[in-house]
Amino acid sequence: METALSVGIDPAKQRDLASRTLSAYAADYFDSLPGTGIDSETVDKYRRIYEQYIRTPLGIKPVAAIRVADVKKLRSQLSETISDRTKRPLSTATIKHALRLLRAVLNTAVEDEAIQTNPAALKFSAATINRQREHVDSRTYTRLTVEDIAAAADYIGTEQTWTSVDKRNGKTRTHVKPANPVYALAILFSAYTGLRRAELQGLEIRDLTLPQIPGTSGSVRVERAKKAAHGYISEPLKTTNAYRTIPLDAWLADDLRDYLARIHRDSANPTAPLFPGRLSRAEGKQQGRTVAVSAEMFDWSRPLDEEMVYKRYWLPALNALSLPHSRWHDQRHTFATHAIQSGENIRDVSRWLGHSKISTTLDIYASVLANEDNEKAAPTSRPVPRERNDVRENVVQLERKAR
Missing domain, CATH: 1.10.150.130 (Tyrosine recombinase, N-terminal domain)
Known part of the structure; x- marks a missing residue:
């Protein structure tokens, strides 16, 4: 004391x-x-x-x-x-x-x-x-294959019809889930760009670069993040490396061109959200719109709500197709692993992911860089010993010089 x-x-x-x-x-x-x-x-x-x-x-x-x-x-x-x-x-x-x-x-x-x-x-x-x-x-995260994600997106983008029997009166009821090609495209876009949730919600029309010629690739620029908790107000990204440009494959660029031309109702507005949010039933009723119909459910002034799409579309699709439970963020892992396994340079993958250091990418995806069949990428062949010469034949007699 x-x-x-x-x-x-x-x-x-x-x-x-x-x-x-x-x-x-x-x-x-x-x-x-x-x-x-x-x-x-x-x-x-x-x-x-x-x-x-x-x-x-x-x-x-x-x-x-x-x-x-x-x-x-x-x-x-x-x-x-x-x-x-x-x-x-x-x-x-x-x-x-x-x-x-x-x-x-x-x-x-x-x-x-x-x-x-x-x-x-x-x-x-x-x-x-x-x-x-x-x-x-026996795994660090649930990584769906690109084929699994394509199947889930196709399920969401296709009208689903099924029947059930009412236990109270024994009558058969027909249920119809309308096709939603907009959110199906948003899922494919997420899986082939590796964007984080807030980055996807922050995308606007002006962030896309899409040449008018069909069959040509494009790109998307990540400039901002938007989160539902802040009323979808644009926010700066956390690191300098998060500001980046990601290339878009030609088929995805074609789908986006078609989407902007035929479906997006505010594609002429450069600051409009790339993927729209969804009206609630009350909001739809006030506007005289039937939100049960896919084409009428969207609010083109509001960004996509990943949480809603995750619960109402992504998880039901996985369950219907008997696919393992997967987070929305796991599509980012799918993008990275598919790019690495397809032969993309690890530095490019790290840049597309927005990682601040390439070591971060290497630490997360080190297991992916290894051959999944536990084999070498360039296996060696059995070594063949070179032909040996008789030692005596290699001896050269030296002649003394005459003095």
């Missing part, structure tokens, strides 16, 4: 600070973020991560009572947690975000001199969790 007093620390105050709960310091941490350059959406994301993954196991504990063992236990629990959205274990990135947030909150307690060291300042080993999951699941 005398030592503490000699350096200006009040032991009684330190005891009170140490007895404050982790949630109290979390509140202090979140209140300190505005004005630091972190946008409000990111702060809200941090709050959600804390509420979902940290508050229940550790929130009521005094910060002085949190030990390294508690942090390791939390990490273990998170690695076994199943996501409500994807129905799969939490990604290592999500676990890493949660542990980084815990470390940042506890740093606030260290700065207040409530605790001497940060128990969450331990190294996070994503490789350990990945190795364990690969051993159990």
